[in-house]
Amino acid sequence: MLKKRITFFKRAAIFLAILGPGIITGSVDNDAGGITTYSVAGALYGYGLIWTLIPSFIVLLVIQEMNARMGIVTGKGLSDLIRENAGMKITTLIFLGLLVSNIGNTTTEFAGVAGSMEMFRISRYISVPLVAVMVWLLVVKGTYKVAERIFLLFSASLLTYIVSALMGKPDWSAIGSAIVRPQVQMNTQSLTMVIALIGTTIAPWMQFYMQSSVVEKGLKMKNFKYTVIDITVGCIATVVVAFFIMVACGSTLHPNGIVIEEAKDAAMALEPLAGKFASQLFAFGLFIASVFSATILPLATAFYISEAFGFEAGIDKKWDEAKEFYVLYTGILILSALIILIPGAPLIKISIWTQTLNGILLPVVLVSMILLINNRKIMGAYVNNITQNIIGWTAVVVLVCLSLALLLLPLVSN
């Protein structure tokens, strides 16, 4: 009996030590862009698109498991592997795309900061520069790892969406039947929405982030099952939050025909329908998620690009030692914050273009990943099995078809 308990505690200790990469990645995944997309989808289609979360979850899980496995086996980041195996031209293509799309993503995060703070009557000309400076200082001068843990704790506030959703008195049987009998409308608008939903759940930069975190933690294949649990928990968190946001907006805004364009609109529109408390909870969750992602995104982007092109990188380096890295990091942060402050900036267009770019990059990154993970020279015995390959390749094919359909539909319908 005693012995059994010891092994239980030992296992729990191993799990707690390994815990992290998956859960953090899952939390960062629910950023301002994600919250906006889920809100808009809920307001526009009610419960109609909730089913997309199921395939998204499966693909997310399979992809992140592959990233973790590659990181543990090779001890190298994804950008290292791509540069070493895919050649210079493909590397340049992927990372230029990633740079542009992540500037767009970071802009969306600052839009989230601006929007949520305006709910509390704080002008964006105060909140955005303040958050940008705070984030910069936190990363460059501060203790980032501590900050990451605080953020993780705060990201539990995303669970406030459950409260917001319940206050809207959702129709559970309608939700159930919407999931069991998914309805797909073949038109540009709903197709765009489906792609945006998948694109925001499985963002390309996450793959790089996930793999680097695993490498940095120095995890081992021996404890891989714990890593898989970590990833699963992270993916469930992502999907659960997404589900409740869609339910919250689907059960309040949709029946009343309220169309929204930003997550902030959702927070404001919730007030008369679900109460002031629900609305403020929604805004608070949005703010935390935005700051969390605005911290991680620019940093991660600067890091992968430096890694791929062989620049010195890391915030333990001095400015002179890692000039390219710091210029990239600071540049992305400043540029994204500035775009928000331009009066009348086309934020919605930026967010749509960013998600489209994400959608185009995703298959490219996925194909590189699947080719790398099936390379025995790199992965040895840990190459993909048949099931993993089938799910991986199916995801690629479906994503490519969706993107192509999106491009071609307007031509056909005219």
Next chain:
Amino acid sequence: MTSFTTFYLSGIIGKEVFGADGDAIGIIRDILINASPSGDDNDHGRQLLTGVKLKIKKETRTYSFHTFRITKAREALNVTSSTLVELKKEEAENGMFLVESILDKQIVDLNGRKLVRVNDVRLVTIETGTFAIAVDIGIEGLLRRIGLSTPIKRVLSLFKINIPAEFIIWDDVQAIDYSNFNIRLSKSYAKLQTLHPSDIADILEDLGKKSSTSVFSALDEEKAADVLEELEPHAQVHIIESLSVEKAADVLEKMPADEVADILDELEDEKAELLLKEMDTESSQEVRELLEYPDNLVGSLMSTDYLSFSPGITVEEVIGELRFRKPEPPELYNMFVTEKNDELIGTFNLRDLVVADPKSFVGDIMKKEPVFLYDDQKLQDIAEVVSKYNLLAAPVVDRNEKLLGMVVVDDVVEDLITERKTRKRNKIY
């Protein structure tokens, strides 16, 4: 006729090779250089090209470079070959393919003592042959690879901006990613052995898992022990686990017992036990005793490599003994005087020895009533004692005043830094 032609690896890969009659023969896929330095003084700082990997129709084979000629006319490279002589398998295996092992890979810059990524390789053809002379790690190399070097340089020259080129000469290049691991490894990593153990440790931590293991295995045991000592805990664990038990035990025996105890603490119990059994009894006994101490006590940080003498021997004899034993530097920070039952009665340092009369007795020159720490004291007490009495090393005794070992200031500092690091652990992000 020009006496030499310089060109880049990126310029020659994918080029078509033409025969004597002007017909295209095949496409260059990779080029082979001598892996180990030739030792010839004329070839100092460069590496002879020996082979070319050609793709002819569907087949790829490696041919001797002897029959190839590379010329440059109006900035365009021409490669011709009169006949093709296939290289023997062992000849190819003794060399290193540039695309496979160097281009886009990480190498060690021995001069800058860090890992860098290779953007291109610069080669030169002179009368005696064609050689690799430097690797390009600059932005210009990056741009050249994506075909934008010339246009961007032209635009920037309007503003009088230069893209600085960054090269590492071949003498300072240490390749890491050998894809054919059957070449004698120790020889391949010979250049790396010249670096300081701390620098090698930093490089190993930045390398992928496979490479760090193969580089480490190539180090000789003494160097390997020094490097292992300098590695971060999780890198130490990875290295120890990837080595065979015998090899790991051999390396651990060369290390101070307190460092070994720290590493074994991080390993799983069964693995640690296996290693302790494989190590010689004397070393493993010391380690076992240290492993008993909890992390927050002085005993866990204590080194059991120390020098102690009886009060009745002369200064001359002590110096003779030191010459004979050639102790590690930390052991000389502070030396101890003990009675028969190992009871600590005094300390002296190198200065005391040097200024004393060779014939005087240790008991007369030692500092009596020495400052010491108890093995079960808290770690925080060390810094206080060490700084208050300006000690480089403090003796550690048990509650019966029996000398057990010493705490060295280096380890105290290291402990303080790692404690701060765990609070501010931001190696990557």
